[in-house]
Amino acid sequence: MSSREPSFHEVVKNRHSARAFLPSPIPNDVLYDILHEAQCAPSNCNTQPWSLHIVAGEKLNELSHALTTDLKVGSYCLDFTFDKEAYPNPFRQRASEQGRSYYQALGVARGDNLSRSEVVERNVKFFGAPHVALLFIPAVGDNVRVASDAGMYAQTFLLSLEARGYAGVPQAVLSYFAQTVRRILNIPENFKLLYGISFGIPDKNHPSLSYREGRVFVEDSVIWHR
Template sequence: MNNPVLAFDETVRSRSSVRAFLPTPLSDEQIRAVLQDAQYSPSNCNTQPWHVHVVSGETKARLAKMMTVNDLEGRQTPDFTFSYEDFHGDYIERAYEQARLYYEAIGIDRDDKVRRKEAYLRNYQFFNAPHAAFLFMPSFGDNIRVASDIGMYAQSFLLSLTARGFAGIPQTMLGFHADMIRNELGVSDEYRLLFGISFGYADTSAAAANTRMPRVPVENSVVMHG
């Protein structure tokens, strides 16, 4: 099935991180079209350092179970650090606001630790998405340049999904169990796992698929010179 492709301005402004998907899978042709779009992403010196593993079906279900068990048992092996404690100032305030808006949208009170934990673990269920892409990268120097290339690839991937009528969400948490993911997917230790993207058709009946996060004015982020 061919999907209409949106104009760029509509695509980039309508993209959002969807946290509720229909189980309906995309066809191999549809997935390949998105991957082909992402392949045209820019990279430092045209190194094209992205190594992407797309999982569906039984493989995805197996990984979901293993990541959940690993997390509950406190066994995380991320290749790159992540902590809210590293944020400060406006950045941590935006993170808090994102969490507040999301939990309010799905009807979970701030003090409801049980339901918040359940919502947290839904990350490992890929929010019911039928597919997920794990983004691996080689390690060069301090990895900053390579990670920026992976970020540009991911944005191309996400915008292609949106333009074609699909949805996705980049998930840092899908990189928290790098050793296990590498082992299960047969990925060499020379590649580091940055994060993953769950994708498919948005479940538009769910608040988690319709919640949009605010953006600060351009003037808060950009200084014009000359």
């Protein structure tokens, strides 16, 4: 999308989780280039244990309708447990701050439950993105090694999007509907849904893009042993 090729520093620093997209799809040839770069991600013993299902067009509408129905009735089916409240501090505090900043950017008050429900529903409408990528992994042991490999694949995919002026947002919430996703996309039971990534051209005029998630200082994450 840009005539100037950004530096690696720019790509890493500018990558962010966009939560609003324009409807225009990414051209297939560009998307194939992005996928080829993502395939260069490292993995344990070169197993490359990821299976990415990209959904667009009418299938995307079908999937969104099904997930919206599941969300409204509270029909959840996760392949992996997830409890944000189980995170010890300061990790849980960071998650709370991200949520507060996001709702504040959208102008949604703390007690406005109706508007908050509409914001949550935007997740299963893929934030208006023309594509969603569902990242599945084969069930292997406790799944930790495989999931870490898939995470490196996803990060490479996200950086490749950013390098071309596109954006994506990893969505753990999509994994809450793993069984529905498997049914609609005809995916075998032994492949587990890690998360989804909605992606496309970011809508830079949307209020959700008016803020950025902060990052802690290196000293808060790295311990030196010398």
